[in-house]
Amino acid sequence: MTTPPVASELGLCLCHTCGLACDVTDNPHECERCGASLHRRKTNALARTWAYLFAALAFYVPANLLPVMNTKMVGAGADSTIMSGVLEFWEAGAWDIALIIFIASIAVPGIKFVALTLLLVTVQRDSDWARKERSKLYRFVEVIGYWSMLDVIVVALVASLVKFQALADIEPRPGILFFGLVVVFTMLSAMSFDPRLIWDNTPNQPHNEEVTDEAPSH
Amino acid sequence: MKPQATDGPQAPGQASIKTRRFSVSLVWIVPIVAVLVGISLVVHSILQEGPTIIVNFKTGDGLTANKTEVKYRNVVVGHVSDVELSNDQKSVDATIKLSKQAETFTREDSQFWVVRPRIGAGGVSGIDTLLSGDYIGADIGHANGRAKNFKGLENPPPITYGEPGKRFTLHSQDLGSLDIGSPVYYRKIPVGQVVAYALDADGKGVNLELFIHAPNDAYVTENTRFWNASGIDLNIGANGFAVKTESLSSLLVGGIAFLAPPYSPNDQPATEEKTFELFDDQVTALAPPNGKAQYLSLRFDQALRGLKVDAPVEFLGMEIGKVVAINLDFDEKKRSFPVNVGIVIYPQRLGQAHTKMIKAMMHDPNDEAAGVRLMGTFIENGLRAQARNGNLLTGQLYIALDFYPKAEKVVFDPNARPVSIPTIPGSLEELQEKLQAMVDKINKLPVERIAGNLDSNLVELRKGLAQFNAKTLPGVQTTLADVSKTLQSASSTLAEDSPQREQLTQTLDELKRMSRSLRELSDYLGRHPESLIRGRPDNAAPADLQGPPRN
Numbered sequence: 001m002t003t004p005p006v007a008s009e010l011g012l013c014l015c016h017t018c019g020l021a022c023d024v025t026d027n028p029h030e031c032e033r034c035g036a037s038l039h040r041r042k043t044n045a046l047a048r049t050w051a052y053l054f055a056a057l058a059f060y061v062p063a064n065l066l067p068v069m070n071t072k073m074v075g076a077g078a079d080s081t082i083m084s085g086v087l088e089f090w091e092a093g094a095w096d097i098a099l100i101i102f103i104a105s106i107a108v109p110g111i112k113f114v115a116l117t118l119l120l121v122t123v124q125r126d127s128d129w130a131r132k133e134r135s136k137l138y139r140f141v142e143v144i145g146y147w148s149m150l151d152v153i154v155v156a157l158v159a160s161l162v163k164f165q166a167l168a169d170i171e172p173r174p175g176i177l178f179f180g181l182v183v184v185f186t187m188l189s190a191m192s193f194d195p196r197l198i199w200d201n202t203p204n205q206p207h208n209e210e211v212t213d214e215a216p217s218h
Numbered sequence: 219m220k221p222q223a224t225d226g227p228q229a230p231g232q233a234s235i236k237t238r239r240f241s242v243s244l245v246w247i248v249p250i251v252a253v254l255v256g257i258s259l260v261v262h263s264i265l266q267e268g269p270t271i272i273v274n275f276k277t278g279d280g281l282t283a284n285k286t287e288v289k290y291r292n293v294v295v296g297h298v299s300d301v302e303l304s305n306d307q308k309s310v311d312a313t314i315k316l317s318k319q320a321e322t323f324t325r326e327d328s329q330f331w332v333v334r335p336r337i338g339a340g341g342v343s344g345i346d347t348l349l350s351g352d353y354i355g356a357d358i359g360h361a362n363g364r365a366k367n368f369k370g371l372e373n374p375p376p377i378t379y380g381e382p383g384k385r386f387t388l389h390s391q392d393l394g395s396l397d398i399g400s401p402v403y404y405r406k407i408p409v410g411q412v413v414a415y416a417l418d419a420d421g422k423g424v425n426l427e428l429f430i431h432a433p434n435d436a437y438v439t440e441n442t443r444f445w446n447a448s449g450i451d452l453n454i455g456a457n458g459f460a461v462k463t464e465s466l467s468s469l470l471v472g473g474i475a476f477l478a479p480p481y482s483p484n485d486q487p488a489t490e491e492k493t494f495e496l497f498d499d500q501v502t503a504l505a506p507p508n509g510k511a512q513y514l515s516l517r518f519d520q521a522l523r524g525l526k527v528d529a530p531v532e533f534l535g536m537e538i539g540k541v542v543a544i545n546l547d548f549d550e551k552k553r554s555f556p557v558n559v560g561i562v563i564y565p566q567r568l569g570q571a572h573t574k575m576i577k578a579m580m581h582d583p584n585d586e587a588a589g590v591r592l593m594g595t596f597i598e599n600g601l602r603a604q605a606r607n608g609n610l611l612t613g614q615l616y617i618a619l620d621f622y623p624k625a626e627k628v629v630f631d632p633n634a635r636p637v638s639i640p641t642i643p644g645s646l647e648e649l650q651e652k653l654q655a656m657v658d659k660i661n662k663l664p665v666e667r668i669a670g671n672l673d674s675n676l677v678e679l680r681k682g683l684a685q686f687n688a689k690t691l692p693g694v695q696t697t698l699a700d701v702s703k704t705l706q707s708a709s710s711t712l713a714e715d716s717p718q719r720e721q722l723t724q725t726l727d728e729l730k731r732m733s734r735s736l737r738e739l740s741d742y743l744g745r746h747p748e749s750l751i752r753g754r755p756d757n758a759a760p761a762d763l764q765g766p767p768r769n
Contacts, residue, residue: 047243054249058256066259078285185252192245 013040041194046120048192053116056185059178060109066175069155073168081175082106082151104150105179112148112186115141116193123197131198138195145190148183152176268296268316271323273330273354275370278310280332280352288314288323288330288354291378295320295356312370314354324366327359331371343374373398376413382432383410386488388444388474390424390496395448395472402428403447403475409434412474426496428474439478439485444494445503448472462500479504509566511539512589513636516559516603516617517547520647525605525615531561533619539563541617559605560636561617593637594630599623605644615644 007013011025017036022028024038031038042048067079080088082105089098115137122134155176162170275281281301288296296316304311314330316323333355335344347353354370357378376399377383393415402410410430417424430438448469474496478485488494497503522544531539543560565572582588593601600623608616619639628640643651711718743750 044243044245048245051243051245051247051249055252058249058252061256062259181252185248 008040013038041196041200042192045192045194045197046124049116049120049189052185052189052192053113053120056109056182056189057113059181059185060113063175063178063182064106066178067173068151068175068179069159069173070171071168072170079173082179101151104147108144108148109182109186112141112145112190116186116189119193119198134198135195138190138193138198141190145183145187148186149180152180152183266318268318268320269324269366270299271314271316271366271368273312273314273368273370274304275310275312275332276372278312280334280347281310281312281354282351286312286351286353288316288320288356289333290320290323290356290358295323298354312354320356322358323356324364325359326361326363326365328365328368329357329359329371329375330368331355331374333374336373376411377429381429383430384432384435384438384488384490385413386428386430386438387491387493388426388428388496389418389493390426390446393424393426394446396426396446396474397472400448400472400474402430403473404430404434404437404477406475407434409437425493426474436487437478438476438488438492440488440492441485442476442478442488442494443497443503444474444476445497445500446472447475447500475500477504505567509564511562511564513542514561514563514593515634515636515638516561516641517638518557518559518605518641519554520557520605520643522557522559522605522615524607524613525559525617529608529614529616531563531617531619533563533568534621536568538565538567538619559617561603563619587632590632590637593639594632596621597628597630597640600625601639602642603639604642607644 007021011023012021013024014021015031015034015036015038018031018034020031020033022031022038024040029037064082067081068085070079072078082101086098086102086106089095089101119134119138119141122129155172159170159172162168278301280286281298283298283301286298286301287294288298294317296314298312299315300311300313302311302313303309322328331354332352333344333347334352335348336342355374357375358380360379396412396415398412398414400412401408402412410428412426413429414427415424416427428444476494477500525541525544527541527544529541530537531541539562541559542562543558545558545560547556547558548554549556568575579592600621601619602622602625604618604620605615606618608614622642625640625642630640631638642648710716713719746754749755
């Protein structure tokens, strides 16, 4: 192989804060220049990703079941959940808006769950399947993450703008809080994941298993 | 994997052990908390989950699943979760999820109805639902039992449970113009309303349920009378023209008024659910109490055209009851069609007379047999019923109970029920009968004989007259001629130029002259009495004659 040596083979580790390549053969815990703690990989990446993913999943249920907002038009109040809003727009013929809401609020978190789970499982199994695509997937997950906040922002805007006393009044409902938490936790989960883990057990490394196993423990 | 890592050959005795003290990362607290929050939500929603009930409505008008709310006192206590046709497809079943605190709405007698805008004569309600859409109104019942299926009301109940006030029942012959929601007035102030009405068990009357709001329910006393205040009371009398009505609204939707008669001492507020009678108008309502009714039967052998049910029954001119039934009967013995008239009398209407009579006769008003015996003695004394003409123009009849001591004796049957009072023919009929009897008598007169005699008498009279004409009259004529003559002669004698009269005048003149000379003589003699002896001197002056004053 013509691949240049990786940092771990040379006993080096890049400081995340100041970028100094530190010698870790003596297992120093701090960067000798700036004093930041040194990690060869993100600390506890897999466990944290899993934990945040599970938390997001746990909040995903109430986020979709509980109403996100209450629309009161001339006395007639109605709670609407995310899905009921989508259906309402769809039935009203506004399929484009329905599609946007559906993708931003339901599909994107769903995709994130699936993608992160896939990444985690493949990393834990030291799979060498489609490493490049998985890296792309991870970047995609990171990019789309905050778009799910669209819903939260819409509700926040509408709830603060539509205040016409008896005529029309929109109020947020607990569902939107859980939805916001889902988005936050999926983002945290994605942030906790270390994409370098995908590449850690490259076949030309003889002791690949031990290296990858060690990585999450740090 | 982790213990494997620690036992790794690379750095067996390194200080990184302190991080291994927790075999599980602290980050797992986050999903645990998330799950706990989720569980708490589930538990909360399960705890908050109220009972589910099914209310059956006639139509699903205005009911939308997951949108229509159930409200009590304008607070949401549940919502409709499903609307579907009932199994027999004749009505609509609305599944309602009640909230936890609305558990009491599952009481058996809870009521549910759809609140829609309603505009009626009694008022306008549910205007807010015009904009907000219909909702289901609910009212908590009182029963201890719980139910799952309810029958939705078509109209909102006028009174909610637990409203302070009292319910009363009125009994009436018919509903009149009353309806649910018709107001109840006390001194023209609306104090309650009609909340329900239903036919009697036997269908012979209507029971109206009233609700009188507190604190005015205290004015409903044991002696209170209720009357129908619907419509206008027109009165034309000696004092002019009077229109009486409770209120304009009662004109349109009817109404009930109540008042205790002024002569009600020791009046106590009536107990809940007490039954009163509903009178037709204020006058009858406030009239002295009728007391116990007594049914009597009368049997007339004459046609009773003009006698109507409700015609008055009068006793010595006092109205004490009314006719309740008029039926034609067939008498097998006489082969005739008598008329059976049923009347009801209220002896208490006689007032003082009644109380005194009871006292005098030691009569117990509750002893039915004694009452019948009393009636028996009255009949002995000539109590008879008679259908009399109340109005000669319209021919309306009324029943008069009166004493006819000369009436034929009748056997009184004290065991017959209802008690039967013997009758005598009516006044007009009586007149007819008398006329009939007279005509009969006239018929019996020997008219022909009388006529014959009269005829011969007349013949003789004519003969007499002829004689008179022929004989007597000529004589009379001659006599009259004689008389005329006599009168003529008399007249001529007395005429002015008659010789007799001439002579008479002359005689009277002579007499005048004579009396003058006599006076002269007497005068002369008075002055010259010697002349009687010496005679008259020749030289006697004529002046002497004038000497003495003339008298």
